[in-house]
Amino acid sequence: MKIRQKLLLSYLIIIALFVAAGATITYSAERVSALQNNVKQQEEINDNAYTYQEGFDQMEFGTLMYSAYQAQEGEQILSTAYADTKSQTFLVNALASNPALLAQFDSVLALSNNTIYPEINQIVSIYNSNLDIIDKDNQIWNLMTSIMNATNQGDAQLAVIRGEIQTNVQNANDAQQSYTNFSIIAIVAFIGIISAVSVTISVVMGKRITNPLKKLATVAQKVSQGDLDQRYYLKQNADPKKGDEIDDLADAFKKMINAFRMQEALLKEDEGKENK
Amino acid sequence: MTLDQDCLLVLTKQMGPAAKLFLDRQCRYRLKKDPTKLQKEDLAELAELCFTGTQTALGAAAADSVKKGILALI
Numbered sequence: 585m586k587i588r589q590k591l592l593l594s595y596l597i598i599i600a601l602f603v604a605a606g607a608t609i610t611y612s613a614e615r616v617s618a619l620q621n622n623v624k625q626q627e628e629i630n631d632n633a634y635t636y637q638e639g640f641d642q643m644e645f646g647t648l649m650y651s652a653y654q655a656q657e658g659e660q661i662l663s664t665a666y667a668d669t670k671s672q673t674f675l676v677n678a679l680a681s682n683p684a685l686l687a688q689f690d691s692v693l694a695l696s697n698n699t700i701y702p703e704i705n706q707i708v709s710i711y712n713s714n715l716d717i718i719d720k721d722n723q724i725w726n727l728m729t730s731i732m733n734a735t736n737q738g739d740a741q742l743a744v745i746r747g748e749i750q751t752n753v754q755n756a757n758d759a760q761q762s763y764t765n766f767s768i769i770a771i772v773a774f775i776g777i778i779s780a781v782s783v784t785i786s787v788v789m790g791k792r793i794t795n796p797l798k799k800l801a802t803v804a805q806k807v808s809q810g811d812l813d814q815r816y817y818l819k820q821n822a823d824p825k826k827g828d829e830i831d832d833l834a835d836a837f838k839k840m841i842n843a844f845r846m847q848e849a850l851l852k853e854d855e856g857k858e859n860k
Numbered sequence: 861m862t863l864d865q866d867c868l869l870v871l872t873k874q875m876g877p878a879a880k881l882f883l884d885r886q887c888r889y890r891l892k893k894d895p896t897k898l899q900k901e902d903l904a905e906l907a908e909l910c911f912t913g914t915q916t917a918l919g920a921a922a923a924d925s926v927k928k929g930i931l932a933l934i
Contacts, residue, residue, distance in 0.1 A: 836876075839872075839875065842874055842875045842876055842917075843875050843876035843879075844878075845875075845878075846875045846878035846879075846914075846917050847881070848917070849913075849917040850881060
């Protein structure tokens with residue numbers, strides 16, 4: 585293989601390693617970004633679940649205010665709780681990827697829509713009716729008990745949902761942290777490997793080029809001092825196509841030494857004839 | 861290419877620029893012929909002469925290579 589090809593091959597190996605390192609870094613960055621997005625998404629779900637649960641509790645509190653004949657405050661609290669449909673819509677969409685959690689949340693929604701909201705409306709209409717205050721109290725209290733039971737049941741389900749969401753947030757955080765750590769180690773290792781391979785290739789290639797040249801220079805020095813036996817130290821390449829430019833140079837140098845020896849031999853032959 | 865040029869090519873591989881003078885000597889003094897008038901029937905003898913002439917100066921391996929090269933021209 586020619587020197588240029590050897591250098592080109594070394595260069596290509598180093599470039600390939602750099603490309604691989606670049607690809608790994610890009611992939612890691614994208615993966616970390618995806619994991620960060622997942623963490624954000626899980627945190628957003630957690631925030632919305634918290635807001636929804638607060639709204640849920642406020643419904644109970646608002647109804648209690650109604651039952652205590654503090655209609656204005658009760659109405660205000662209930663309207664705040666009702667307005668919290670944004671979190672509900674967000675949770676329905678966000679939990680679509682988790683059928684188990686979505687089913688639990690759906691049962692909470694069913695509890696709200698089928699029990700709590702209708703009963704709150706009933707309390708409001710009883711409160712505004714012309715019934716006797718004792719009848720009002722009895723009916724409102726009965727409905728209030730039912731609402732409290734439903735709210736407790738919903739609260740318990742929401743606590744389970746929030747527990748799982750918080751576990752998801754923790755898992756997403758752990759996954760992100762662990763992948764970030766792995767990425768840092770992988771990138772540092774890659775840079776170390778690339779540096780080691782680059783240095784090794786440079787040293788090996790440098791030696792492969794300079795060692796034969798040093799040898800040739802030593803032989804040339806001795807030949808210049810009249811030692812024509814130095815040709816025996818020059819390697820003969822069996823297949824010239826496999827050798828590099830330095831082998832070609834050594835071969836040419838060997839032929840030159842042979843020419844000197846032949847001329848010397850022919851000269852001796854001439855001198856021998858003359859002496860006869 | 862003429863036969864002497866072929867022989868010269870074989871010899872040049874081993875002895876470089878001295879090949880022309882060496883071939884000339886072998887042809888004129890040993891075969892008693894002008895190199896340009898070499899015939900195929902002269903090559904066996906020329907191969908032997910070159911072998912002997914080369915062996916002393918360049919060694920057996922080079923001499924053997926020269927001999928084989930010239931014999932291959934027959």
